[in-house]
Amino acid sequence: xxxxxxxxxxxxxxxxxxxxxxxxxxxxxxxxxxxxxxxxxxxxxxxxxxxxxxxxxxxxxxxxxxxxxxxxxxxxxxxxxxxxxxxxxxxxxxxxxxxxxxxxxxxxxxxxxxxxxxxxxxxxxxxxxxxxxxxxxxxxxxxxxxxxxxxxxxxxxxxxxxxxxxxxxxxxxxxxxxxxxxxxxxxxxxxxxxxxxxxxxxxxxxxxxxxxxxxxxxxxxxxxxxxxxxxxxxxxxxxxxxxxxxxxxxxxxxxxxxxxxxxxxxxxxxxxxxxxxxxxxxxxxxxxxxxxxxxxxxxxxxxxxxxxxxxxxxxxxxxxxxxxxxxxxxxxxxxxxxxxxxxxxxxxxxxxxxxxxxxxxxxxxxxxxxxxxxxxxxxxxxxxxxxxxxxxxxxxxxxxxxxxxxxxxxxxxxxxxxxxxxxxxxxxxxxxxxxxxxxxxxxxxxxxxxxxxxxxxxxxxxxxxxxxxxxxxxxxxxxxxxxxxxxxxxxxx
Numbered sequence: 001x002x003x004x005x006x007x008x009x010x011x012x013x014x015x016x017x018x019x020x021x022x023x024x025x026x027x028x029x030x031x032x033x034x035x036x037x038x039x040x041x042x043x044x045x046x047x048x049x050x051x052x053x054x055x056x057x058x059x060x061x062x063x064x065x066x067x068x069x070x071x072x073x074x075x076x077x078x079x080x081x082x083x084x085x086x087x088x089x090x091x092x093x094x095x096x097x098x099x100x101x102x103x104x105x106x107x108x109x110x111x112x113x114x115x116x117x118x119x120x121x122x123x124x125x126x127x128x129x130x131x132x133x134x135x136x137x138x139x140x141x142x143x144x145x146x147x148x149x150x151x152x153x154x155x156x157x158x159x160x161x162x163x164x165x166x167x168x169x170x171x172x173x174x175x176x177x178x179x180x181x182x183x184x185x186x187x188x189x190x191x192x193x194x195x196x197x198x199x200x201x202x203x204x205x206x207x208x209x210x211x212x213x214x215x216x217x218x219x220x221x222x223x224x225x226x227x228x229x230x231x232x233x234x235x236x237x238x239x240x241x242x243x244x245x246x247x248x249x250x251x252x253x254x255x256x257x258x259x260x261x262x263x264x265x266x267x268x269x270x271x272x273x274x275x276x277x278x279x280x281x282x283x284x285x286x287x288x289x290x291x292x293x294x295x296x297x298x299x300x301x302x303x304x305x306x307x308x309x310x311x312x313x314x315x316x317x318x319x320x321x322x323x324x325x326x327x328x329x330x331x332x333x334x335x336x337x338x339x340x341x342x343x344x345x346x347x348x349x350x351x352x353x354x355x356x357x358x359x360x361x362x363x364x365x366x367x368x369x370x371x372x373x374x375x376x377x378x379x380x381x382x383x384x385x386x387x388x389x390x391x392x393x394x395x396x397x398x399x400x401x402x403x404x405x406x407x408x409x410x411x412x413x414x415x416x417x418x419x420x421x422x423x424x425x426x427x428x429x430x431x432x433x434x435x436x437x438x439x440x441x442x443x444x445x446x447x448x449x450x451x452x453x454x455x456x457x458x459x460x461x462x463x464x465x466x467x468x469x470x471x472x473x474x475x476x477x478x479x480x481x482x483x484x485x486x487x488x489x490x491x492x493x
Contacts, residue, residue, distance in 0.1 A: 068092040073119035074112045082107055083154065085123055086142060090156040091243065093138075095131075097154040100143035103127055155437070156243050156448060166366040167339075171214050172233040173221070174343050174372055177202040181226035190217040198347045200354065201379075203372055205233060205343045229371055235339040236366035238272060239304045239390075242440075245448040249439040254313055256283055257323040265326045265467045267312060267460055268357030270348045271305035271364065273297060273332040275442075281313060285328050289351065291344050292335030302442040305332065307449045308363050308457040310440040315461035315488060319469075326464045329357045342370040345402075349373065349387075353380045358474045359467075361460035362389040362408070363453035365400025377407035386474040388432075388460040390452035392425040399425050409478055411456040412493050413437075420493050424452055432481050433493035434458040462488045 066088050067074045077085060083099070085107045090097040109122045120129060120140075130147050132139040141150040173192075177183060183204045187194050191213060196205030208214040221230040259265070266286070273295035276282055295303065302310070309328055316324035331348040333340040345364075352360050353376070360380070377387050387408040392400030403410040413421040413436025420427070421436050434455040439448050459481065466477040466486075482491050 064088075066092060068116075068119075071115060072113040073116055074114075075119065075123060076110045077123070078108050078110075080107050081105075082125065082127075082142075086140075086154045087156060089120075089123065089140070090154050093140075094244065096139045098139065098141050098150040099152050099154055100145065100149040101152050103142060103144050103150075153247070155247065156245065166368040167235045169233045169235055169341060170211050171208045173206045173208075173214055173218060174231050174233050174346075174370075175204050175206055175221060176228040176230075176372065177204070178226055178228050186221075186224070186226065190220065192217060196343055196347070198343075198350050201350060201372075201376070202228070203343075203346065231371050234342045234366055234368045234370065236342070236364065236368075237339050238334055239364050239451070239453045242302050242304060242307050242447045242449045245439055245446045247439050247448065248446050249314070249441055252281065252310070252314055252317060252441075253322060254281065254284065254317050254320075255323040257320065257325040259325040259468075265464045266355070266357045267326060267328050267464045268331065268352035268355075268360035269305065269308060269312070269328050269457075269460075270331045270333060270345065270352065270360065270362055271308050272303045272334045274305040274309045274328075274330045275299075275303060277306070277310060277313070281310075284313060284316075284324070284326070285309065285330060288330040288332060289348075290332045290335060291348055291351075292333050292337060292340060294335060295332055296336050300443050300445070302440060302447055304363070304449065304453065305330065306442065307438070307440045307447065308361070308453065310442075311438050311454050311457040312361070312461040312464075314438070314440075315458050316465060319462065319465040319487060324465070324468065326461075326468055329355060340364070342366065342368075342373055346370065346372045346376055349376045349380065353383065353385050358384065359386040359388055359460050359463045359478070361456055362387060362402060363456045365390055365392045365403060367400060369401045369404065373402050374405045374407070377402060377405050381407045384473060384475055386463065386478045388456050388463065390456040391427045391431055393423050393451040394425055395423050396425040399427055399431075403427075403431075409459075409482065411452060411459045413450075413452045413455040414490060414493065418490055421452075427493060429492055431493045432459050433490045434462075434488055459489050462486055 064077045064080055082105050086097050086099055105125055107123060107125055111122050124142060128143050130141045141147045143150040183194055187206060192206040192208050194204050195207045208217060218230055221227045274285060274288060275297050312328055316326055329352065331352060333344045333348050380387065388411050389403035389408040391403045391410045391412045398404060399410055402408045410427045410431035412424045412427050412431040412433050414433040415421050435458060436455050437448060437450040438454045439446055463474065463477040463481060466472060466480060467474060481489055485491065
């Protein structure tokens, strides 16, 4: 029976189209993160790859697109390696994809609304393929000689965040007052409602009846001597999606190492909610602080924050030889929503600083800078707090914020050769780099997450480990990461 699987592509077209099941419509800006760690410089890439169960991926052009619906597929791909195309197919379909080693060529194709079988012919070029139906997860085999030789599993590409990464929230303003001023008086005068405040810095979130009222209030506030600053409140999308993976990661076994006299190091993780990792690992998680409502927790799929927490713990396991005294303080700024806002991010930063979290990990970003976020980070720096923030995954000419703020240390994802991943935003050679794809187990399954997010979690955890094991300050740990490579990071990226 196995020998019969070696059908040529013409025979397979109709059969492939018939057995393709409904998949969710996904419109992508093609980005293929790679995992990487530079060889030499005292870095051990093989050990770290084994820890996270990751494989490198081939680059795909940032302008390439692939849209896959139930019975029609559209693509615009230019001079892209076949492996990268297969990774994108695996991501948008959910299939297990296997390729015969050394089945390599460059794909250039453009088409619209083709049936899936015909689309595969266009996408795969001059190779054979067989799509094996499966109720849970079909398997696509791509080969030149025999189907049995398609043994190399293709890792799914990361699904990019929504293209609109920041958006002004209508009818809202963020206002900071000078000492002694009362927001109640100002809000009453402007006809606004106070719907949020950040203790200690006189910052308030005001909501107005309509945009016209907000615009008029902004003019009045700008000329009010009691007002220190006024700015818009922006929405920014949730980080990269976590995707099912057929790969697996080694078991995570971490022992509690009692802190020394210097006290326990606390990493602040500002992200989505973090689900339970099990009774043993939950010992390393402080109670979750929800700032945007209670998240809807799925017992079958990890949230982004869960993947980041798991990534940190795996970094502690590697660097601490299976034990750590570091804990993770979780701040959920998304709740049940698809996006967070700059005011809630600022509130989480202020609370994390006041609670003693240091360093603080920010696997998130917005295209729009926020004065209040920038100022809180600066105030945290004055207290010795360090912030690690993802540069973003749009292959853009500049970093997202807060990575682009002067007080944050930018983090980028690396390719296998130690160079910046093609999808990572330009960090102007100032970022610390780390592996960009990790595999995490959850609910009996494996999931992957790729981008500058997991790299940021790795770098923040590495800083915390340096603080714990070398008994140094967060600023000293940050300086080391910026000047010298470690087992998990490379500076100057």
